[in-house]
Amino acid sequence: DTEVTQTPKHLVMGMTNKKSLKCEQHMGHRAMYWYKQKAKKPPELMFVYSYEKLSINESVPSRFSPECPNSSLLNLHLHALQPEDSALYLCASSQELGGVSSPLHFGNGTRLTVT
Amino acid sequence: DQQVKQNSPSLSVQEGRISILNCDYTNSMFDYFLWYKKYPAEGPTFLISISSIKDKNEDGRFTVFLNKSAKHLSLHIVPSQPGDSAVYFCAASAFDPPPLYGGSQGNLIFGKGTKLSVKP
Numbered sequence: 001d002t003e004v005t006q007t008p009k010h011l012v013m014g015m016t017n018k019k020s021l022k023c024e025q026h027m028g029h030r031a032m033y034w035y036k037q038k039a040k041k042p043p044e045l046m047f048v049y050s051y052e053k054l055s056i057n058e059s060v061p062s063r064f065s066p067e068c069p070n071s072s073l074l075n076l077h078l079h080a081l082q083p084e085d086s087a088l089y090l091c092a093s094s095q096e097l098g099g100v101s102s103p104l105h106f107g108n109g110t111r112l113t114v115t
Numbered sequence: 116d117q118q119v120k121q122n123s124p125s126l127s128v129q130e131g132r133i134s135i136l137n138c139d140y141t142n143s144m145f146d147y148f149l150w151y152k153k154y155p156a157e158g159p160t161f162l163i164s165i166s167s168i169k170d171k172n173e174d175g176r177f178t179v180f181l182n183k184s185a186k187h188l189s190l191h192i193v194p195s196q197p198g199d200s201a202v203y204f205c206a207a208s209a210f211d212p213p214p215l216y217g218g219s220q221g222n223l224i225f226g227k228g229t230k231l232s233v234k235p
Contacts, residue, residue: 104159
């Protein structure tokens with residue numbers, strides 16, 4: 001069982017749709033992350049929140065909009081996506097941002113298909 | 116330009132034997148290294164880590180070795196079990212700027228992964 005819960009597990013959306021990916025953790029972690037993983041590629045960082053504030057945005061297109069409503073929740077709002085955005089979207093959390101005793105804990109991901 | 120390289124896409128080992136997964140890096144500023152295991156349809160799971168002040172860290176059947184001069188680390192699994200069959204990702208990060216200047220740990224850079232198959 002993963003301690004980071006992501007919903008939905010699968011999502012199919014059209015290029016004109018608006019949808020949201022959700023992530024939840026109750027480990028008291030103060031840093032939360034969105035990663036994108038394409039097939040046979042390593043996870044790539046998209047956004048990092050630390051204490052509910054956006055700390056890192058890895059030059060992600062504005063059609064991806066993160067939101068951290070509280071310390072346990074992280075959302076990724078999707079709008080006007082392209083087929084090449086189809087990927088596995090992984091949420092992760094860590095006790096703090098960085099530090100040798102703060103490994104990331106990943107959720108199982110949302111498999112997104114854009115048609 | 117890959118900063119973290121796992122040159123073996125796959126590895127097959129007999130149950131009970133040792134599995135050795137290798138990882139090379141190019142950025143000499145990396146000071147924290149991790150291994151993650153990933154089963155299909157699941158997110159990566161943290162396995163073991165090592166900081167650059169050590170050359171070995173052991174946790175049960177898993178041992179990570181770090182050779183800073185060669186910019187190389189390896190994960191040893193002894194004895195290997197069929198349940199160890201998964202994709203293993205090596206990851207590295209660096210403080211940016213250095214801690215002396217109040218830096219925080221930077222982005223975690225992942226290798227492409229090595230698929231380990233442990234045969235009964």
